[in-house]
Amino acid sequence: MLENLALGAATAFSMHNLLYAFIGVLLGNLIGVLPGIGPLAAISMLLPITYGLDPTGALVMLAGLYYGASFGGATTSILLNLPGTASHAIVCVDGHPLAHQGRGGQAIFMAMFASFLGVCFGIVLMMFFSPMLVDMAFLFGPAEYFALMLMGLLAAASLTSGSPLKGIAAIFLGLAMGVVGTDVNSGVARFTFDVPELMDGLSLVALAMGFFGIKDVLANAGFMGSGTLVASDKIRGSTVRPGKGEIRESMGAIGRGAVIGSALGILPGAGGTMASFMSYAVEKKVSRTPERFGHGAMQGVSGPESANSSAAITAFIPTLTLGIPGDAVMALMLGALMIHNIIPGPQMMVEHPAMFWGLLVSFWIGNVMLMILNIPLIGMWVKLLSVPYRLIYPAIMFLIAVGVYSGNNNLFDVGVVLALGVVGYLFAALGFPPAPLLLGFVLGPMVEENFRRALLLSRGDMSVFFTRPLSGVFMGATILMLLYVAIRRLRGARTLKTVAA
Template sequence: MEMFANLALGFQEAFAYQNLLYCFIGVFLGTFIGVLPGIGPLATISMLLPLTFHVPPTAALVMLAGIYYGAQYGGSTASILMNLPGTPAAAVVCLDGYPMAKKGRAGVALFMTTIASFVGSTIGIIVLTAFSPALAGVALAFGPADYFSMMLLGLVAAAALAQGSPAKGIAMVLVGLALGVVGTDVQTGAQRFTFGIPQLADGFNLVALAMGLFGVSEVITSIQRMRTVNKQKQEKITLRSMVPNKDDVRQSWPAMLRGSGVGSFFGTLPGAGTTIAAFIAYAVEKRIARKPERFGHGAVEGISAPEAASNASAQTAFIPTLTLGIPGDAVMALMLGAMIIQGIQPGPSLVTEHPQLFWGLIASFWIGNVLLVILNIPLIGMWVRMLRIPYSILYPSILLFICIGVFSVNNSAFDVLLVMGFGVFGYAMTLLKFEPAPLVLGFILGPLMEEHLRRAMLLSRGDAMIFLQRPISAGFLTVTTLLLAWSLFSAIRMQRKARRELAAAE
């Protein structure tokens, strides 16, 4: 009964005129930037962070959150119609969504992704509502050693679950940790690795880093894709063409539920994120399918499962962010920044000290997802027409807004140069098949891990056994060890399989 009373409080806050307006603005803008390849929620939220100075806390967070999960809805549109993912998580939708479009079933694919998004978001919100208060209560018992071990698990998970080689994921985490220590040491006041550059005294700007790695590099990558993408004539999408047949419904519903489960789980893990959840959900569907050869040629499960997973993950990613104060990815880090700007300290005490904000934000998720269904199905024709905006106009505008957004954070031209530098670096890493997400997570969690490590060692007077003596910390370290062992085993098995295939070919 207490949960229903909390939700009633939340809906009362969410239905306030101002919060409702900002919720609509957020989901509409999120769908817009999700449809257009090359922008993404990270760059958009970064550009809008300065607005949070002039907006009440609940309204600001409702708008930023709407952009985040709204982009998950819109991200699949360009994936299906043009084989260009609007968001990184929508990349997996290209595998079967684009073949469906070439078969004249683009309308069905768009409709099923919208329904899958709604189902995944709904299940994710239920998990968020049910487990956040309980986790916040448990987190009150966490000590510095427990926080350090939990963050270590997040970094290992980010490296192990990253696309491609686990070794490359670990390398990117280490790069992120190295970038995170640049700046002034909080305890000693000494400057570290600034190389005499005064602008680095406070470390690298998170907004500049994130917008460079994801915004600028994605624009460069998308420009390269547009040179080779098949400029086929887009079919006209009507409401009639969006009606699925019985086989589509029968095959999609179980996939949506499985994808929602996968996304809900990985969303709670720091470092996993929506992209990893989507790819794992796709892999699960392909593994259990009776005819796995259908995947890649227009299998409806290949779009329903990852779409549900990415949206469920986008909702449950708020669990560690709000209750533990630990961001799961770069977008969640920006959400934490928005709260800190408003003078609100995220963590276990958020639920009790700011119940209207916490439950109002959760209630806005329900409202926002209903708005997204209304926006995505009847207005799909408008979103399709938006894809016809000339990219010669779109991409320079995107870069301009990115530079304006970064400059407005600190009024620093040096940050604009950092964006360009990180953009080139991010594009180079993409060409070398390195995943940038582990780098950002290492950059975010590195300083926090260092702080909790120092606190734990001070409390134990230098005894490192404190990490094993505390049950919570020992549990996290056990899971971390198992994950490393699984990654090593998977890498060895893949190498052996590659050698056998090479020997058979010879």
């Protein structure tokens, strides 16, 4: 292990690889701050540039773009209620209320700190447990994925601090919106209403921007003439440094988020978006004061950010060691390797040790660079809150339009995000929470797909979800959670009857 790390350090600390890492994280961070563009578009645009680079430098730069965008996406989520990437949508729920309380700088610092620790955890896991984690990934079939995601959907019911019925209704609406488009098994168009642009389904980025960004603009339209998001105070060290004991209180959330993110990062199709939502659900479940969530709980920022960042690192494990990309970004990474005649797989660590271990050490170098770049800029980011409404909200609308249009170069997507923003505003006015809807949208299609695949493989035998060990454990946990919620509701009803009597 020490020899491998020494080889990786010698590779990563070479001048040209340090330069590639810096370029990658700088561009990735800037792209992460811009709403809606994300690492996929950035890597797509820069992939041709890597043709003339050596394979290690190319991969180091592309990896820097990936986790740099993951690192920077929380900034606009916290300050402007506008998720930079889909995996940061849940950060809006508590990050933006913190900004309204004048604690935007503290929330950004905590997001950066949690993100860095999540990355460190993912790197250590990748160093010591890559072979074992690869074996674990082989244990997950369609039945296991279905049971895991069903458990995640049930946890989504706890994301709402208001009426549980409204939370459940939001989940079902998210599920319905998630199945819009072409059915992957039969090729039949569903809920497209003969609109060709809906054949590929609704965009998660458009949904997140509509339900957070556009909704916020509409909600504050009456203040366009004057006023700012918060008072224009001078940014001092105390406004950036977290409050007394907040770092200590958040360490549990950061640790749990890192574990959740690392576990989901190695599973194809899960990734940072699912990890951040699951982390938020867990933090609200284990908190002694769950009513704070949605109103400015620091754990609602630190947990999801740690999960998202650790998932971004461990997503490289199946890509590099199995040649199985977990998402579209990892598929581009796979393509970049193949362009340079490198075939990812179990033998990559043996055939290309300098590249594998150099990339791993570059993760640490790149994230230290990100911390150095971002901490001095927190004051500048927070200054965005002192810009008048009449200037900031048109700029937000412009960035949303550019970010959504850049995804498919289609004006139809801009119309979709505007329509979803109106729906999001009506939902907020009626007291429906957006977080369960987003999680239902993310998990719904994967739940359906894996359910159908499991039944096809078992020839329609429903017992497959209980007879397979891992899926049986997940289904058992889901049933226990349902029983717990039902018992708690019955006890609450009895208490109300007793008080009324």
